[in-house]
Amino acid sequence: MIARRHFLQASLATSALIGASGFGNWSRLAAQQTLSQDDLIGPDGSGNVTLIHITDIHAQTQPIWFREPEINLGVGDVAGLPPHLTGDAFRKAFGIEKGSAMDYALTYDDFVALAKTYGKMGGLDRISTVVKAIRADRPDALLLDGGDTWQGSLPALRSNGADMVKLFNALKTDAMTAHWEFTLGLDRVNEIIEGEFAGAFLGANIFDATWDEPAYEPMTMVERGGQQIAIIGQAFPYLPIANPSWLFPDLSFGVRQERMAAVVQEARDAGAAAVVVLSHNGFDVDRQMAANVPGIDVILTGHTHDAIPEPVMVGQTALIASGSHGKFVSRVDLDVQSDGVKAINHRLIPIFSDVITPDAEMTAMVDETRAPYADEMAEVVGRTSSLLYRRGNFNGTWDDLICNALISQREADIALSPGFRWGASLLPDQDITREDIFNVTAMSYPNAYRTEMSGEQLHLIMEDVADNLFNPDPYYQQGGDMVRVGGMGYRIDVSQPQGSRITDMTLLRDGTPIEPDKTYNVAGWASVNEGTEGPPIWEVVEAHIREQGDVSIDPNASVDVAAG
Amino acid sequence: MIMTRRKTLATGIGAMGAALFVPQLAMAATTEEAISAFTGGATPGEGDLTLTAPEIAENGNTVPIEVSAPGAESIIILAAGNPNPDVATFNFGPLAGEQSASTRIRLAKTQDVVAVAKMSDGSFIQAKQEVKVTIGGCGG
Numbered sequence: 001m002i003a004r005r006h007f008l009q010a011s012l013a014t015s016a017l018i019g020a021s022g023f024g025n026w027s028r029l030a031a032q033q034t035l036s037q038d039d040l041i042g043p044d045g046s047g048n049v050t051l052i053h054i055t056d057i058h059a060q061t062q063p064i065w066f067r068e069p070e071i072n073l074g075v076g077d078v079a080g081l082p083p084h085l086t087g088d089a090f091r092k093a094f095g096i097e098k099g100s101a102m103d104y105a106l107t108y109d110d111f112v113a114l115a116k117t118y119g120k121m122g123g124l125d126r127i128s129t130v131v132k133a134i135r136a137d138r139p140d141a142l143l144l145d146g147g148d149t150w151q152g153s154l155p156a157l158r159s160n161g162a163d164m165v166k167l168f169n170a171l172k173t174d175a176m177t178a179h180w181e182f183t184l185g186l187d188r189v190n191e192i193i194e195g196e197f198a199g200a201f202l203g204a205n206i207f208d209a210t211w212d213e214p215a216y217e218p219m220t221m222v223e224r225g226g227q228q229i230a231i232i233g234q235a236f237p238y239l240p241i242a243n244p245s246w247l248f249p250d251l252s253f254g255v256r257q258e259r260m261a262a263v264v265q266e267a268r269d270a271g272a273a274a275v276v277v278l279s280h281n282g283f284d285v286d287r288q289m290a291a292n293v294p295g296i297d298v299i300l301t302g303h304t305h306d307a308i309p310e311p312v313m314v315g316q317t318a319l320i321a322s323g324s325h326g327k328f329v330s331r332v333d334l335d336v337q338s339d340g341v342k343a344i345n346h347r348l349i350p351i352f353s354d355v356i357t358p359d360a361e362m363t364a365m366v367d368e369t370r371a372p373y374a375d376e377m378a379e380v381v382g383r384t385s386s387l388l389y390r391r392g393n394f395n396g397t398w399d400d401l402i403c404n405a406l407i408s409q410r411e412a413d414i415a416l417s418p419g420f421r422w423g424a425s426l427l428p429d430q431d432i433t434r435e436d437i438f439n440v441t442a443m444s445y446p447n448a449y450r451t452e453m454s455g456e457q458l459h460l461i462m463e464d465v466a467d468n469l470f471n472p473d474p475y476y477q478q479g480g481d482m483v484r485v486g487g488m489g490y491r492i493d494v495s496q497p498q499g500s501r502i503t504d505m506t507l508l509r510d511g512t513p514i515e516p517d518k519t520y521n522v523a524g525w526a527s528v529n530e531g532t533e534g535p536p537i538w539e540v541v542e543a544h545i546r547e548q549g550d551v552s553i554d555p556n557a558s559v560d561v562a563a564g
Numbered sequence: 565m566i567m568t569r570r571k572t573l574a575t576g577i578g579a580m581g582a583a584l585f586v587p588q589l590a591m592a593a594t595t596e597e598a599i600s601a602f603t604g605g606a607t608p609g610e611g612d613l614t615l616t617a618p619e620i621a622e623n624g625n626t627v628p629i630e631v632s633a634p635g636a637e638s639i640i641i642l643a644a645g646n647p648n649p650d651v652a653t654f655n656f657g658p659l660a661g662e663q664s665a666s667t668r669i670r671l672a673k674t675q676d677v678v679a680v681a682k683m684s685d686g687s688f689i690q691a692k693q694e695v696k697v698t699i700g701g702c703g704g
Contacts, residue, residue, distance in 0.1 A: 211569040212628055212666075240622040241698055250570065252628075254618045464699045475619040476696055498674075 035101055037356050041133045042347050047335035048225030050138040051276060052131055054171075055146025055302035056324035056422070058180075059156035059164050060439070061366045063120035063353030064424035066325050068307070069391035070108045073494055073563055074284070076472030083283050083306030083321060094309050105327065105350045106307055112387055112427055118352060122326030124167055124366050125358035126351050130329050131171055132359060138333075140224055142174045144231065145199075146302030146322070147280045150192075151180035152422050154438035155373050160188050163369035165196045170365055175200040175220055179236035179243075179280045179303060183444045186248040202233020202278060204263045209252040218263045221270060227336040230267035234260065234279040236303055238478040242468075244445050246530040255285060255475050257292055264295040274336045276300065283321055284474035290314035297341045298332060303479050305391070305421045309348045318344050325424060327351055377435035382545035384432055386553040389425040390440060393469070394482050394492070394561060397553040398423055398440050402525075402537065403486025404553075405544030410450045410534075412523035413507065414458070414488045419465070419481030420526075432545055437538050441525075446536040448525045456516040459502060462490065467498040482559075488514065489558035508558060595644040599680055602640045602653075603688045608680050611689030613639070615679045624671045624697040632664035633681035633689065639665065644692075645675025671697050 074084030085093050087109050096102045104114035105121060134141050145168060150161030161184050168176070176199055181189055193201045193216075204218035219232040237255045239248065260277070267275050274297045279286050282303040290299055296317045307323030322330040328348050335343040370377070390396040399417045406415035423440035426432065453461075461483070468478040482492070491504040505514035514520070525537040545551055599608065613633040621627045631639045631654070641651040654665040669677070678692040 208568045208570050209622070213568060214566055215568055216566060238620060241620055245622065252622055254620075254622070258616060461699065467696075468698065471696075473619075476694075478620070 035352060035355050037129075040349055040352065040355060041130055042331070042349070044137045045134070045331065045333035046345050047333040047343060049227065049229060049274065049334040049336045050134065050141035051298070051300065051330075051332040051334070052134055052141050052143045053146065053300045053320055053322045053330040053332065054127065054143070054326070055280075055300070055322050056148040056305050057122075057124075057164075057326045058148055058152030058324065058422040059150065059161075059442070060122055060153060060325045060424060061124040061155075061163075061167065061370070063123035063126070064325060064439070065115055065120055065427055066122070066327055067111045067387070067389040067391060067425045068106060068108050069393065071393045071561070073393055073470070075470045075494055078284050078287065078474070082308050082312055083304065096309075101352065102309070102350065105352075106309065108391075111389075111425075115427055119354035121353055122351050123353045123358065124171075124326060125360075125362040126353050126356040127326055127329055128171060128359035128362035129356050130349055130351065134331055142222065142224065142229070142231070143172055144276070144278045144300055145173050145176035146278055146300055147176055147178040147235070148180045148302065148324075148422070149176065151183060151443060152439065153442055154377055154435055155370050157438065157442040157444070158373060159369070160184055161192060162196065165192055166369065167362070167365060169196075169198045170362065173199040174222070175202050175231050175233065175278060177202050177233035177235050177278050177280050177302075179239060180443070182239055182248045182251070183243050184247075185444070186251065189248070200231070200233075202231065203235035204232050204259055205237060205253055205256040206235050207252045207254075207256075209250045212252070215251060218259075219267060221267065221272060225336055227273035227338065228271045229336065230264075230270075230272035230275045232260070232263050232267065232275065232277045234277055234281055236280040236282075236479075237285065242478050242480065242528075244528040244530065247444065255281065255289065257289060257475075260289060261293045261295075264293060268295055273338055274298075274334055274341050279303075282474075282477065282479040283319070284477060285479075286319055287312070287314055288474045290317040290319060298334070298344065300330070300332075307348060311344065311346045318346070320346060322348065324422070377433060377438070379434045380431045381434055381437065381542050382432045382549055382551055384426055384430055384551045385428055386551065387425065387428050388432075388551075388553070390423040391421060392481065394559045395484055395556040397556075398425075399484035400486065400553045400556055401544075401551060402440070402541055403484055405541045406448060406523040406525070407487050408547075409540045409544050410448060410523035411521070412450060412487065413509065413520045414522045415486035416461070416522060416524035417484040417486070418526045419469070419483050421479075421481060432551065434538075434542065437541050437545070441536075441538045441541060443526065445526060445528070445532065446538065447527070447532045448523060448534040448537045448540045449527055449532050450521065450523045450534060452519045453522045454516065455505070455514040455518050455520065458488070458514060458520065458522070459505060459516070462502040462505070463498055466492060466494070466501045470494040470501065471498070485558070489560070491560040491562065493562040495563065504560070595642050595649045595678060598640070598642050598649055599678070599690075602680055602682070606688055608688035608690035610691075611681075611683070611687075613679060613681045613689045613691045615677065615691040615693055617677050617693050617695050619694075620696045620698055621671060624673075626668045627671050627695060628666065628668050629677060630664065630666040631679045631681075631691075632662070633683070634663055635684055636663040636681040637684055639663070639679055639681045641667075641669070642678040642680075643669055643671055643675060644678055646670070646672050671695055673697050
């Protein structure tokens with residue numbers, strides 16, 4: 001049998017070259033099926049300073065399937081702008097050929113067929129190979145991790161993030177910022193920062209809530225290419241709202257635009273020739289911050305899991321979006337002189353796991369972190385005949401499965417599942433292992449609650465979450481996607497203001513309208529309230545899959561979307 | 565991690581200073597009435613008045629806000645969506661080093677926070693910002 005790696009390399013027809021950030025080149029290469037490791041990593045870089053950006057890996061150390069969203073609506077000024085492009089619009093904007101490798105990596109269409117052609121993506125040992133190759137060219141390249149690193153898998157959950165800290169130390173991570181990290185609890189985060197993580201932990205917008213003063217280092221200054229480079233961290237602004245604040249009491253976050261402007265100024269005053277923001281704001285928030293805060297050369301964006309093949313320029317600021325789950329690594333080469341950044345080159349390097357050779361050292365280290373849980377993770381729980389994925393503004397089949405599990409196992413009328421954007425996909429006709437279930441559920445507040453809610457309360461929740469996603473002012477958006485709903489259909493008009501977006505809420509069981517005064521049994525998980533009771537969601541999902549044996553998810557037709 | 569005041573105090577070596585302000589309650593029924601009472605009926609314009617507040621409140625019961633208006637004699641703060649919109653009036657004497665103040669306010673729901681400053685020339689300027697009070701819980 002010919003390994004896919006060999007197949008892809010064997011058909012090398014010409015010595016194709018990839019330009020610095022070339023779009024047309026990607027499609028030409030892919031059309032010729034000429035992917036090789038060297039093509040993916042690319043030629044030596046330009047300039048005198050190199051940044052390597054990894055973000056939102058969500059503790060995925062193994063190659064995975066990951067389907068990008070079919071629906072990713074932008075509202076207000078950002079409608080139709082990257083990253084709010086999917087399918088044909090995405091391919092057209094970036095000159096990507098349908099059916100090509102980059103099409104598979106960056107869009108949703110024909111996902112199952114293309115997945116079989118191009119294979120899984122990611123894997124920390126492949127990422128390590130890419131990082132080492134970049135460092136062979138530029139030994140002092142800075143490795144910057146945008147956060148959401150210590151959460152999202154069974155080993156990360158069980159080891160309280162210790163596995164990922166160890167592995168990212170091995171990658172020689174220079175600095176990171178955070179979001180889900182804080183859901184491990186404040187004491188654990190501080191323990192890691194003080195004793196385990198070898199890089200700098202940065203968050204200019206993390207404050208002590210009582211004293212309103214900085215709680216963590218805002219930035220680090222390093223000399224590269226003979227120039228001072230400032231790396232400023234920006235943690236997820238809405239941690240105490242989107243995640244349980246009782247896990248990190250007394251910390252306050254927020255966008256804090258004035259604070260960012262002050263820290264940028266401080267960096268410039270201290271002689272920074274280049275200012276890089278390592279951000280977990282989410283793309284639209286970063287776009288607005290770049291427009292409002294002068295003096296930032298590069299924002300390495302995160303949180304919203306967007307992969308964009310070229311920098312998005314906002315004035316003089318380049319926004320880089322490096323995807324999620326280890327699917328991509330960004331290489332950013334800067335030409336930095338004493339009077340500023342003269343040029344920027346960016347490569348979004350797709351980690352095709354069958355093309356890039358694993359770094360054996362990292363493979364061994366990853367295996368070591370997984371060994372204590374290997375048997376538990378490998379246990380087959382059932383099988384799926386449907387593609388299971390998570391991304392999309394309104395639903396994903398993984399979430400449909402979770403909602404079905406909540407309704408059947410918790411005997412509820414309606415199920416709510418948070419609009420998380422993390423979680424690997426599964427192809428049809430694949431076994432579902434316990435590891436697969438944890439890849440979409442592993443977190444520190446997993447209790448599956450069951451409660452009574454009035455129709456009015458349900459509507460309030462739907463409107464509140466919708467506004468967090470579709471408020472036309474990005475600073476009022478929290479990222480994530482719309483709460484997933486089982487057992488209830490609704491219509492949403494994203495162009496309306498809060499309170500008027502959600503209509504036609506219907507109980508699917510009998511087709512009756514949801515009545516404001518009537519009480520419904522609602523099951524859900526990941527409540528931000530302290531003391532939430534119920535079994536962990538992975539037990540609920542596992543029990544449901546075992547009962548089903550073979551899981552099949554019908555296309556979800558219960559959300560009617562009007563985009564205005 | 566930075567040595568915060570919280571940590572310093574916890575280790576018992578701290579000393580602290582506090583600034584005080586006295587809330588002045590005019591008990592106006594609406595924001596418009598409160599502004600009108602403050603300005604003597606004049607409509608405030610725009611100017612160098614900075615109101616800093618979070619876009620989304622982390623805790624609606626205690627929302628940190630800050631106002632600053634160089635050259636102001638006094639600044640009134642109003643929470644337009646609260647049952648009683650009056651929050652506070654800050655008066656700055658001639659010896660005040662700077663005309664800025666910060667406090668924490670309680671917001672019943674998503675609403676505009678409004679600040680109006682009386683300047684030394686007798687003019688009035690206004691700034692406002694929407695602060696969202698959300699039930700939250702689904703970011704990711």
